[in-house]
Every structure is written in structure tokens, then in C-alpha cells.
Amino acid sequence: MGKKxxxxxxxxxxxxxxxxxxxxxxxxxxxxxxxxxxxxIIRYVEACTQIMFPILVxxxxxxxxxxxPNLNAKLQQKLFGFSLLSIFKLAVxxxxxxLLSTNFSWTPSMDYIWMGFVLAIFMAYIxxxxxxxxNLQKLAVPTLYExxxxxVVLPALFLLVLFQQIERDSALWMYVFSFGVIAALVGFYxxxxxxxxxxxxxxxxxxxxxxxxYYSYSLYAFAGSFGSFFAFRVDSLMIPEFISFxxxxxxxxxxxxxxxxxxxxxxxxxxxxxxxxxxxxxxxxQALNQKYKEVSKTLFFIGALLYSCIVVGIxxxxxxxxxxxxxxxxxxxxxxxxxxxVINMSTGFNTEIISYSxxxxxxxxxxxxLMVLNVALxxxxxxxxxxxxxxxxxxxxxxxxxxxxxxxYYIYKKMQxxxxxxxxxxMAALFGSSLLVVYSLPLSGIHGIDFALRxxxxxxxxxxxxxxxxxxxxxxYWIRHFMAKYF
Numbered sequence: 001m002g003k004k005x006x007x008x009x010x011x012x013x014x015x016x017x018x019x020x021x022x023x024x025x026x027x028x029x030x031x032x033x034x035x036x037x038x039x040x041i042i043r044y045v046e047a048c049t050q051i052m053f054p055i056l057v058x059x060x061x062x063x064x065x066x067x068x069p070n071l072n073a074k075l076q077q078k079l080f081g082f083s084l085l086s087i088f089k090l091a092v093x094x095x096x097x098x099l100l101s102t103n104f105s106w107t108p109s110m111d112y113i114w115m116g117f118v119l120a121i122f123m124a125y126i127x128x129x130x131x132x133x134x135n136l137q138k139l140a141v142p143t144l145y146e147x148x149x150x151x152v153v154l155p156a157l158f159l160l161v162l163f164q165q166i167e168r169d170s171a172l173w174m175y176v177f178s179f180g181v182i183a184a185l186v187g188f189y190x191x192x193x194x195x196x197x198x199x200x201x202x203x204x205x206x207x208x209x210x211x212x213x214y215y216s217y218s219l220y221a222f223a224g225s226f227g228s229f230f231a232f233r234v235d236s237l238m239i240p241e242f243i244s245f246x247x248x249x250x251x252x253x254x255x256x257x258x259x260x261x262x263x264x265x266x267x268x269x270x271x272x273x274x275x276x277x278x279x280x281x282x283x284x285x286q287a288l289n290q291k292y293k294e295v296s297k298t299l300f301f302i303g304a305l306l307y308s309c310i311v312v313g314i315x316x317x318x319x320x321x322x323x324x325x326x327x328x329x330x331x332x333x334x335x336x337x338x339x340x341x342v343i344n345m346s347t348g349f350n351t352e353i354i355s356y357s358x359x360x361x362x363x364x365x366x367x368x369x370l371m372v373l374n375v376a377l378x379x380x381x382x383x384x385x386x387x388x389x390x391x392x393x394x395x396x397x398x399x400x401x402x403x404x405x406x407x408x409y410y411i412y413k414k415m416q417x418x419x420x421x422x423x424x425x426x427m428a429a430l431f432g433s434s435l436l437v438v439y440s441l442p443l444s445g446i447h448g449i450d451f452a453l454r455x456x457x458x459x460x461x462x463x464x465x466x467x468x469x470x471x472x473x474x475x476x477y478w479i480r481h482f483m484a485k486y487f
Contacts, residue, residue: 059225070208087121149178303342354411427466
């Protein structure tokens with residue numbers, strides 16, 4: 001495994017993700033607020049999927065990345081084939097368990113749970129194929145299918161429901177099976193690059209990989225993934241139970257818009273996963289530490305820049321929208337969740353470093369601790385206060401900040417790796433001061449002018465200072481490259 005990330009793949013990954021986000025943002029601003037109950041139901045189905053998905057995968061996708069670099073070509077084929085077969089067996093077992101459960105009791109939400117189970121099967125295979133595409137450094141095309149198709153299908157189904165062309169349940173099932181199409185497309189693409197097949201014997205594979213070590217790693221990864229739902233996505237289950245599906249829709253509008261900030265991080269983390277694994281296997285700590293700091297500062301710049309634009313521009317932007325009254329309740333949630341995203345980006349690939357080191361068990365401890373804390377805070381704030389979805393956002397901000405701080409501290413204590421240096425804190429001071437000044441500027445009352453002027457000032461001031469300073473060489477390089485090409 002080489003240590004260089006394909007620049008073309010990284011750029012394509014980011015462009016495709018942003019294209020998907022752009023479609024999603026337009027839909028979130030103009031279409032979804034017209035039926036927030038339907039959006040809340042869809043996110044509830046997806047939340048059910050997020051519970052069942054880790055069970056079907058059972059850590060096999062993480063194990064594929066972890067053990068893949070140390071195997072020859074034939075055993076790499078077998079490792080992938082073992083993961084394919086494992087997901088199928090667990091899907092059959094899950095179907096039988098769910099069928100038995102359904103026979104004993106049936107509630108109105110069981111239809112949504114079944115939808116979530118089918119979606120979980122499709123998502124499990126999509127994730128497996130995507131991980132193999134990551135190993136092959138061919139992530140752009142699978143990302144195109146995974147990020148664009150649902151973003152086109154969902155608003156189209158929304159419009160069909162709004163104009164009473166199809167029933168709500170039919171739309172939900174059509175959305176679920178669109179992921180089946182994605183799984184087939186991604187699987188076919190991976191097959192062309194990596195002609196896999198189904199094996200029945202894996203003795204030679206587990207002669208090379210210790211079977212106990214494989215299952216131990218997989219189970220820890222499963223526990224981490226399962227805990228991740230309760231740590232990061234439990235809101236979509238709890239809000240309908242304590243408030244309503246409509247409130248869930250309002251909250252998820254905010255989640256969608258805030259998560260747009262994290263697209264560059266998603267691309268970097270996905271593409272760097274095999275590289276981090278290789279650095280750690282070869283014990284090249286100095287190179288890893290340098291990359292850790294470089295990526296953290298780069299992602300912090302992108303996240304902080306976009307977040308600053310949101311803070312100063314979201315109110316005048318939304319006021320230009322015909323759906324402003326439905327969007328307004330999401331604004332404070334967007335701002336709180338946006339802070340979460342920036343913090344997560346600024347701590348770099350700390351999860352990946354822990355996952356592919358001998359300390360991978362700490363991810364389980366931290367995730368389970370976060371799960372308990374997040375669920376407890378959600379229950380407390382939803383039952384004992386009148387904060388509603390704002391309380392859910394506060395719970396998420398507090399628990400995730402503590403979570404990232406704990407992981408960063410643990411990596412430093414165990415491996416002497418740290419994502420921060422003095423230049424990072426200079427960048428933080430720059431963004432904080434520029435945001436304060438621009439936000440304090442008086443509004444003209446003309447929403448288009450207010451939005452354009454404030455965003456222009458944020459972009460210009462911060463990029464100019466980063467270009468003139470030595471704080472973040474990758475950002476300076478890309479600004480210089482952009483200017484040389486277009487100016």
C-alpha cells in the first residue's frame with residue numbers, strides 16, 4: 001500500500017460529495033420543510049437501519065481495511081469473500097429474529113422497522129463494496145452512486161407525495177429499494193476492478209490471520225459501530241418518541257445543513273484509512289504525526305471558514321426563501337451542530353489512528369461512554385426541560401466535545417501524537433476575531449446584499465491571511481494554485 005493519496009480521487013470524492021450536498025441543501029431548504037412529518041418518518045426509518053446495520057456488518061468492513069495490507073492477492077480475495085458471506089448469513093439470521101418478533105407483537109412502527117431492516121442489508125453491502133474501493137483507491141465512482149442517487153430520489157418522491165401521485169408508504173419503500181440499486185451498481189464497479197468470487201473454504205486465510213484476532217477485532221469494531229448510533233444518531237429515534245415526527249423533521253433539516261461542513265473530512269478520512277493503517281503497521285510515527293497536524297489544520301480551515309459563512313449568512317439567506325417560516329426553528333440547531341462538526345474536523349483522523357493501532361479497544365470504551373452520556377443527556381433534557389430539539393443539540397455538543405477531547409488526549413499519552421501546534425491556535429484566533437467583527441456589522445435590511453457582503457468579507461479576510469502566513473502550507477499551496485490557474 002502506497003502512502004500517497006491520489007489527488008484526483010480526493011478531488012473527485014470531494015466534488016461528488018459537494019454535488020450531493022448541494023442537491024440535498026436545495027431539497028432541505030425548498031422541499032422537505034413542506035412536509036416535515038414525512039421527513040421525520042424517513043429519518044426514523046434510517047435510524048432503525050443504523051441500529052441493525054452494525055449487526056449485519058459485525059465489524060467485517062473494518063477488519064477488511066485492517067488486515068488487507070498484510071495479505072497476498074489471493075488471500076485479499078478470500079478476505080473480501082469471507083465478508084460477503086458473513087453479511088449474508090447475518091442477514092438471514094436477522095430476518096428470522098425479526099419475523100419471530102413480529103409474530104409476538106405488532107405496533108404501528110413495525111412497518112418502519114421492516115423498512116429499516118431491508119435498508120440495512122443494502123447499506124451493509126454498500127459499505128463493504130465502498131471499503132474495498134477504498135483499498136483500491138477507487139472511491140470516486142462508488143461515491144457518485146452513493147451520494148447522488150439518494151439525493152435525487154428522495155426529493156422526487158417527496159414531490160410525488162406532495163402532489164398526491166403516490167402514497168406515503170409506497171414512497172418509503174421506493175426510497176429503500178433505491179439503495180438496492182446503489183448496492184448493485186457499486187458491487188458491479190468493484191467487481192470490474194477486483195474480480196471477487198464466493199469461497200467456501202477459508203483455512204488458508206486463517207492460517208495467515210489469527211482467527212481469534214480477526215474476530216476480536218471485528219467484535220470490537222462492531223461494538224464501536226453499534227455504540228456510535230446511540231452516540232451520534234439516537235436523536236432521530238428519541239425525538240419522535242418524546243416530541244413528534246414533525247419535530248424530528250425540523251431537527252434533521254438542521255442536521256443535513258450542518259453536516260455539509262464535514263464533506264471534506266469524510267473524503268480525507270475515507271481515503272487516508274489505508275494509509276494510516278500502513279503508517280502504524282510500519283511504526284512510522286514521525287511521518288504520521290506530521291500528517292496528523294497537516295490534515296487537522298487543513299480541515300479546521302475548511303470547517304471554520306464554512307461555519308463562519310453559515311453564522312453570518314444563514315439568517316438573511318433563509319429570509320429570501322419561501323419556506324422561511326418552516327426553516328427558522330432549525331437555525332439555532334444548525335449553529336450548535338455546526339460547532340460539533342468543526343471540532344470533529346479539527347481533531348483530524350483520531351478515530352482512525354486508534355482503530356488501526358494496538359489500542360483499538362479504546363474506541364469501544366470511548367464510544368460506549370459517549371453512548372451512555374448522550375442518551376442520558378437527551379432523556380434528561382427532553383423530559384426535565386422545555387428546550388425541545390435545542391436541548392438535544394446542546395446534549396450533542398457537550399458529549400461530542402468531551403468525546404473528541406478524550407480521544408485526542410489518549411492518542412497523545414499513548415503515541416505522543418498531537419493534531420495541534422501553535423499555528424493551529426493562531427488560525428483559531430483569526431477565525432474567532434473575523435467572525436465576531438463581521439457578525440457585528442449592521443444589517444441593511446436587504447437580505448441579498450447582507451448575505452453577499454458578509455460571506456464575501458469572511459471568505460476574503462480569512463483566505464488572504466492564510467495565503468500571506470506560513471500557518472498552513474497545504475491551504476497556502478491550494479490558494480496559490482487556484483490563483484495561478486484562474487487569475
